[in-house]
Structures are given as structure tokens and as C-alpha cells.
Amino acid sequence: MSTPKILIVGAGLMGRWHAFSAIRNGATIAAIVDPNIERAQALQREFGAQRAFKSLEECLKKSESNIAHICTPAQNHLASIELCLANNHHVLAEKPLLSTFPETKKVLERANESGLKLTPVHQMPFQRGASKLAEDHSNLGKLVRLSHTAFTSGADGKPETERQDVLLEILPHPISLFYRFFGDNLTADQFNVRRYSNGELEIDGVVDDTLLRISVSLRGRPTRNELTVTGDKASAHIDLFHGFATYESGEVSKRAKILKPFRFGSNLVLDASRNLIQRSASNEVAYPGLRSLIRQFYRAALDGKPAPISEREILLCAEVADKVRLSKTS
Structure with a gap:
């Protein structure tokens, strides 16, 4: 290159x-x-x-x-x-x-x-946790639902006329993540806008019998940004602030129920620690996924390789955003 x-x-x-x-x-x-x-x-x-x-x-x-x-x-x-x-x-x-x-x-x-x-x-689909899970989620079984939740302080201090726009600035994140799992099977018609007012955005949808949920709030605290992918065998929780995934067994038993908070807590600490070491070693101090996206974009631009983000994904994000805006006036 x-x-x-x-x-x-x-x-x-x-x-x-x-x-x-x-x-x-x-x-x-x-x-x-x-x-x-x-x-x-x-x-x-x-x-x-x-x-x-x-x-x-x-x-x-x-x-x-x-x-x-x-x-x-x-x-x-x-x-x-x-x-x-x-x-x-x-x-x-x-x-x-x-x-x-x-x-x-x-x-x-x-x-x-x-x-x-x-x-x-x-950039979020280019994080290690999200990228690995989107490429291979067979250990989760059949996908049952994907749920993205974001509580943001990004609108703090902005005039009321601009606050709702912050919700639309965040919207491409969940759409791009969903697209990595479902590709061109995902269309704007599959999404329903349930709420777009008072600092809240709620969208749901269904694709291939999998439920999709987007919840973005300007008011909810503490701030968070996460994707939960639920299958019929196990689940995965992606921390999108930090770029790692934690897996949760789908075992059903009295013993599993008792041990659940301890297993999940210990796995979370282990995964977070491993991720911190990896990011420190590569000097990735903020915005995980951005450097990987930029690297792939440079290769696409200068070596004639396919763009890291498809035109279909770009248009899907724009179409869903228009649907949200229309819901406010309808």
C-alpha cells in the first residue's frame, strides 16, 4: 500500500x-x-x-x-x-x-x-469483540434477539432544538452492528419506531425470526453502550465502550441459577482485564474499532480493495434515520 x-x-x-x-x-x-x-x-x-x-x-x-x-x-x-x-x-x-x-x-x-x-x-463492528462474534456466533445457537442499549451524555448542554439530533447521530451504531449479523436480509421496512421524543429513541424489528431492539436515551444513567446477542443456547454481551464481549452459558439448572452472578461477574472481570492488556499493548486508548476501520479504508482507497463498509449498509442507515424523522411528524 x-x-x-x-x-x-x-x-x-x-x-x-x-x-x-x-x-x-x-x-x-x-x-x-x-x-x-x-x-x-x-x-x-x-x-x-x-x-x-x-x-x-x-x-x-x-x-x-x-x-x-x-x-x-x-x-x-x-x-x-x-x-x-x-x-x-x-x-x-x-x-x-x-x-x-x-x-x-x-x-x-x-x-x-x-x-x-x-x-x-x-467503527463498532470493527471492535475485536463485535467482529469476532459477528463472524462466528454458532456457540450461541439460533439467534433469538439482538438488543442495543445506549445511554448518552452527548446532548448535555445542548439547546433543546439540537438534543433529539444526538439520538440520530447514535443510530448508525446499532444498525451497522445488526447489519454485520444479517447483511442484505436487513431492510428499513423491518424496523418500527416506537418512540422518538423527550430524549428517547425506541425502535424494534424482526428479521429471520430474530427480534431486534434499539434503545437510546439522553436521560438514562449511568452512561452505557452495549449489545446483547441472545441465542437459544447461550448469550453474549458486548461492551461497546471498551470493545470486548463476555459470554454467558445457557445451562438451565438450579445450580446454574445460583452460580450465575458469580460466573458472569468473574468472566466479566477476566474479559475486561484481557481486553485492557490488548488495548494497552497496541496503544488503543480510545474509540476501539476506529483504527481498524481506518486501516481497512486506506487499503480500499489506495489498493483498490472493497470498501470496509458496504454501500447497502450506508443506505440502510440513512433510510432508517429518515423513517425516525418521519415518525416525529406523522
Whole structure:
């Protein structure tokens, strides 16, 4: 693979972690772009980027690069993505990729016509725990239900008009995780929006006789982000904050019932400790799965390999998000 020469567009929190992960995947940071030039220059110094710019348009004219990381608020994505594609850049953009299904479809078509990769940051399926389980869950038996729960503080301090949007920013996570288990068998028509109000999002669905549940709350505490995969032989609990899975036996007996909290507790501590050691050894200090996704995206962009996230998954996320928005007005 040739060296990725990248732009980081947006010098906030996610811009920093993209820069951190990009460097560890062998990339050269050609430029940092942010309207706040002092913030761009601070990130430039921290990661040894070649230049800093206030304007993406100026940056694309003056820097040598081939990949853009879009780490700005979602409302700014469309203009930035279109500008990068027009200047022959592959694009990795934070979620949600774009605001609506029609926008998403149109821009994906433009990328395809130009032979460029356009990928959103759905990093959770690339975590070790989720990836391993999605690839092989035969030990769980037939899948009975998948349940994703997220309690977030991400809307704290935001005006009321913006708080509900945070729920939609989280929505691609469970959809992308479900997609890894069911692939193209998963469609937007299978989801029903039960609630989208007062800081709560509740969605359920059925695919291949498996129940699906999404519960996202701005109010619930403590914060959490987890996926429980239940089979008819066993279950698995994925800690999506930290990227590991803990398995739970499906044994049915009085003895198993008595020992359950002790077995599960000890397995949880063991799995969490093993995961901490692995992440420490690889210097993965935050956002598990992001570095793996970036690595696979670079290979796809520069070596012509398939994109790590399919177009079908991207469109599914956009279609379900539109369905949620429509539920609020119907």
C-alpha cells in the first residue's frame, strides 16, 4: 500500500482521534483544516502535520493529499464531501454521513462515478469483540434477539432544538452492528419506531425470526453502550465502550441459577482485564474499532480493495434515520 496522505477536516475531539489513529496506520498528515486556525495549528503541532488551513477549498488547492477525514458537525458534511470528491479525494466521514437518504444516495453515486471511496465511521463492528462474534456466533445457537442499549451524555448542554439530533447521530451504531449479523436480509421496512421524543429513541424489528431492539436515551444513567446477542443456547454481551464481549452459558439448572452472578461477574472481570492488556499493548486508548476501520479504508482507497463498509449498509442507515424523522411528524 502506498502512503496515505491525508487531510483532517475539523480539529475538534474526533479530528484529534482520527489524527492519532491515522499516524498509527502509517499515514502522513498533509494538513489540518479548521475555521479556528489556532485550533488547527495546535493539532498540527501535536501530530506533526505539514500545514494548517482555515479553508478546505484553499487546502485542496495548496496541499498534496489523496484522502480526507471529515470530522466536522454533520450539517457541514455535504459541502465538504462534495468538495473533496470534486478534487479527487477518497473520503472517510464521521457519522451520520449525510442528513437524508436522497442526499446519501446521490453523493455515493458521485463517488462511484469518480472511482473514489466514500465511507462513514461506523467503527463498532470493527471492535475485536463485535467482529469476532459477528463472524462466528454458532456457540450461541439460533439467534433469538439482538438488543442495543445506549445511554448518552452527548446532548448535555445542548439547546433543546439540537438534543433529539444526538439520538440520530447514535443510530448508525446499532444498525451497522445488526447489519454485520444479517447483511442484505436487513431492510428499513423491518424496523418500527416506537418512540422518538423527550430524549428517547425506541425502535424494534424482526428479521429471520430474530427480534431486534434499539434503545437510546439522553436521560438514562449511568452512561452505557452495549449489545446483547441472545441465542437459544447461550448469550453474549458486548461492551461497546471498551470493545470486548463476555459470554454467558445457557445451562438451565438450579445450580446454574445460583452460580450465575458469580460466573458472569468473574468472566466479566477476566474479559475486561484481557481486553485492557490488548488495548494497552497496541496503544488503543480510545474509540476501539476506529483504527481498524481506518486501516481497512486506506487499503480500499489506495489498493483498490472493497470498501470496509458496504454501500447497502450506508443506505440502510440513512433510510432508517429518515423513517425516525418521519415518525416525529406523522
